[in-house]
Amino acid sequence: MSAPPAVEISALVKRYGPATAVDGLTFTVAAGTITSVLGRNGAGKTTTIETCEGFRRPDAGTVRVLGLDPLRDGARLRPRVGVMLQEGTGFYPGARAAELLTHLARLHAHPLDVGPLVDRLGLAGSGPTPLRRLSGGERQRVALAAALVGRPELVFLDEPTAGLDPQARRDTWDLLTELRADGVTVVLTTHLIDEAERLSDHVVIIDAGRLLAEGSPQELTAGAADDIIRFGGPPRLDLASLRAALPAAAQVHEVAPGTYEVAAVVDPRLLATLTSWCAANDILAEGLQVGHRTLEDVFLELTGRVEGSGSGPARGPGRPARESGPADGWPGRGERPADGWPADGAAGGTGPRS
Numbered sequence: 167m168s169a170p171p172a173v174e175i176s177a178l179v180k181r182y183g184p185a186t187a188v189d190g191l192t193f194t195v196a197a198g199t200i201t202s203v204l205g206r207n208g209a210g211k212t213t214t215i216e217t218c219e220g221f222r223r224p225d226a227g228t229v230r231v232l233g234l235d236p237l238r239d240g241a242r243l244r245p246r247v248g249v250m251l252q253e254g255t256g257f258y259p260g261a262r263a264a265e266l267l268t269h270l271a272r273l274h275a276h277p278l279d280v281g282p283l284v285d286r287l288g289l290a291g292s293g294p295t296p297l298r299r300l301s302g303g304e305r306q307r308v309a310l311a312a313a314l315v316g317r318p319e320l321v322f323l324d325e326p327t328a329g330l331d332p333q334a335r336r337d338t339w340d341l342l343t344e345l346r347a348d349g350v351t352v353v354l355t356t357h358l359i360d361e362a363e364r365l366s367d368h369v370v371i372i373d374a375g376r377l378l379a380e381g382s383p384q385e386l387t388a389g390a391a392d393d394i395i396r397f398g399g400p401p402r403l404d405l406a407s408l409r410a411a412l413p414a415a416a417q418v419h420e421v422a423p424g425t426y427e428v429a430a431v432v433d434p435r436l437l438a439t440l441t442s443w444c445a446a447n448d449i450l451a452e453g454l455q456v457g458h459r460t461l462e463d464v465f466l467e468l469t470g471r472v473e474g475s476g477s478g479p480a481r482g483p484g485r486p487a488r489e490s491g492p493a494d495g496w497p498g499r500g501e502r503p504a505d506g507w508p509a510d511g512a513a514g515g516t517g518p519r520s
């Protein structure tokens with residue numbers, strides 16, 4: 167029998183006053199995997215993850231984390247779950263990284279050794295420097311270390327590589343891959359498509375608080391129209407004429423002035439039709455390339471479709487009717503569980519962004 171899911175989100179709705187940030191979201195996170203919640207700014211990623219962390223109270227729907235209710239069972243979850251909040255650490259600004267991590271380690275029964283963790287995250291050089299004087303990227307790594315020091319079985323990481331340089335990003339990816347190899351479940355938010363594609367077992371794409379698509383990167387990029395032909399030419403080509411020449415299923419777009427994409431099942435005949443059309447119209451197709459659809463192509467298709475049509479998601483859970491929610495406005499203390507998770511720092515942060 168397969169292990170129960172590490173996280174189960176079912177028909178989750180979260181409103182801030184009249185605005186619906188999460189709108190009927192349903193997905194699960196399999197234990198021992200890396201799952202990326204991918205979406206544009208404002209898509210509802212942080213709200214979703216902070217609900218899982220017990221910082222936000224759902225307006226409807228349910229969230230189970232390691233089989234428990236994050237609001238009611240915070241005390242039981244804290245020793246088992248690591249949390250890295252968005253926008254830095256929020257830790258005591260005068261502390262040094264090693265001091266802070268040593269303090270957090272003491273709150274846990276079986277913590278990691280702080281020295282190797284500091285080395286692993288490239289923080290050894292930060293030695294005597296207080297947190298407030300560290301660079302943004304260094305503080306980000308301290309926050310990641312704080313989420314991991316308690317040896318959690320599940321970690322929620324809100325944009326863990328935001329602001330990191332390319333090498334530090336790769337180091338973080340390696341670290342997260344090692345965690346997975348040790349059986350740790352990783353749930354992260356990102357709007358970096360390459361990060362989601364390279365790192366994740368499972369990607370959940372959300373927009374306007376709704377599920378647009380989910381699956382492994384391979385599943386998401388597979389499908390009928392799984393190839394893209396890209397070429398350059400003069401701007402504003404007569405695409406209606408090109409569409410008429412190509413098979414009906416082919417999609418043709420001018421993605422930037424003078425840059426064209428044809429999404430289709432590409433075979434030699436289609437390629438010949440395209441180049442013949444170019445020849446007939448006296449167009450030199452520059453840099454013509456055939457490539458597979460990337461997660462970025464899928465993401466832009468999905469999010470563009472919703473933007474352009476004003477319609478609902480391409481695929482997703484049932485969408486509850488939008489109601490004007492209680493005017494709870496900006497969430498305040500009432501949003502927190504009574505026991506103040508994670509004020510003791512055990513979960514690697516000091517509280518949600520307000």
Ligand SMILES: Nc1ncnc2c1ncn2[C@@H]1O[C@H](COP(=O)(O)OP(=O)(O)OP(=O)(O)O)[C@@H](O)[C@H]1O
Pocket residue numbers: 182185186187205206207208209210211212213214357495496497520
């Ligand atoms: N405390 C709050 N009060 C009111 N509105 C909020 C609050 N928190 C988030 N929102 C709104 O809810 C929506 C979803 O925000 P959220 O932070 O969850 O998105 P996100 O996908 O994490 O975005 P980003 O990538 O920019 O961090 C946004 O429109 C945001 O302005």
